[in-house]
Amino acid sequence: DGGITQSPKYLFRKEGQNVTLSCEQNLNHDAMYWYRQDPGQGLRLIYYSQIVNDFQKGDIAEGYSVSREKKESFPLTVTSAQKNPTAFYLCASASGTSSYNEQFFGPGTRLTVL
Amino acid sequence: AQTVTQSQPEMSVQEAETVTLSCTYDTSENNYYLFWYKQPPSRQMILVIRQEAYKQQNATENRFSVNFQKAAKSFSLKISDSQLGDTAMYFCAFNDNNDMRFGAGTRLTVKP
Numbered sequence: 001d002g003g004i005t006q007s008p009k010y011l012f013r014k015e016g017q018n019v020t021l022s023c024e025q026n027l028n029h030d031a032m033y034w035y036r037q038d039p040g041q042g043l044r045l046i047y048y049s050q051i052v053n054d055f056q057k058g059d060i061a062e063g064y065s066v067s068r069e070k071k072e073s074f075p076l077t078v079t080s081a082q083k084n085p086t087a088f089y090l091c092a093s094a095s096g097t098s099s100y101n102e103q104f105f106g107p108g109t110r111l112t113v114l
Numbered sequence: 115a116q117t118v119t120q121s122q123p124e125m126s127v128q129e130a131e132t133v134t135l136s137c138t139y140d141t142s143e144n145n146y147y148l149f150w151y152k153q154p155p156s157r158q159m160i161l162v163i164r165q166e167a168y169k170q171q172n173a174t175e176n177r178f179s180v181n182f183q184k185a186a187k188s189f190s191l192k193i194s195d196s197q198l199g200d201t202a203m204y205f206c207a208f209n210d211n212n213d214m215r216f217g218a219g220t221r222l223t224v225k226p
Contacts, residue, residue, distance in 0.1 A: 031212070042118070042205055042216030050212070090159065100147050100166065103214065105159035 003027065004106035006091050011111045013085075021076045021109045023091035031094040032074035033103060036060060036087045043090060049074055078111065085113045116141045118208050120217035127196045128225050134181075135191045135220045137206030144168075146210040148182065148189045153219070154202040162204070165189065196224045 004025045013019045025032065031050050035043040045058030049068040063082025068074055074093075078085045088110050092103040117140045127133035139148070150162040165173045165182050172180050177197075181190045193200055201224045206217040 033214075040123075040218060042120075042207075042218045044216075045214065048212070088157065092159075098212075100164070100209075102149075102161045102164065108157050 004091060004093055004104055006089075006106035006109050008109060009107065011109055013111070013113050015113055016080045018080060019078050019085075019111065021078065021089055021091075021111070023074045023076065023106060025072055025074075025093045025104075025106075027093055027095070027104065028071070029093035029095050029104070030071070031096065031101070032068070033092040033094075034058075034064070034066065034074070034076045035090045035092065037090060037108075038087050046076065046089075085111060087111060116143075116146075116208050116210060116213070116215050118206055118215050118217040120204075120206055120220050122220045123218070124221045124223070126223040126225055127193075129196055129198060131196055132192060132194045133196055133222065135193075135204050135206075135222065137189045137191070137217055139187050139189065139206075139208045139215075141187070141208065141210065143210050146208060148180075149207040149209065150178070150180070150189075150191045151205045151207060151216075152200075152202045153205065154199075159205075163191070193222075198224050198226060200224050 007022045033048040034046040047066040049055035065077045090108045091106040094101040094103045119138045146167045148165045152160045163175045177194045203219045205219045208215045
């Protein structure tokens with residue numbers, strides 16, 4: 001089945017530790033995105049990538065880093081510099097870079113920093 | 115920057131009735147795209163419907179339809195014959211030049 005997978009579903013980390021969230025897609029999509037979702041707020045864009053080995057910052061990139069070494073993979077690292085990392089993280093992909101293209105979302109990762 | 119506003123944090127509707135969720139946005143662009151996404155309790159985001167700004171005809175998808183008023187920058191979602199499975203968070207989104215902006219969402223509860 002084609003789709004987007006995110007792992008793990010729940011993640012707990014101690015304050016000050018870096019943590020990497022996985023996102024994999026087998027839809028052959030060019031574009032991939034990372035969003036953060038907090039209660040009472042919509043999704044906010046962290047990073048996006050339109051092509052392998054290239055990515056751009058979104059609105060809230062501070063304290064996060066990404067890589068796009070393979071078309072199907074777009075991992076997100078939450079660093080210790082992120083002041084409030086506890087949130088729900090959603091990865092998405094789209095078949096092209098046109099604004100018309102639907103973004104397909106993964107099931108999300110709930111990160112809790114203790 | 116473009117902003118998207120959903121003024122109804124929560125709404126409820128009786129099963130089989132019709133409900134309308136409101137969305138307004140702010141932009142100076144002429145060509146853009148609008149979306150409604152649904153997020154059920156599973157938290158899986160699912161596209162409900164989309165609208166191209168240059169098309170005057172309102173989009174429809176089965177029980178879901180939109181009322182797109184470009185001059186008023188309004189993009190409301192109408193759900194007809196509401197079903198229990200429609201219970202979810204609904205997010206309005208605006209996309210221009212690959213810059214997707216989401217509203218804060220409306221929590222819709224369908225009551226039996």
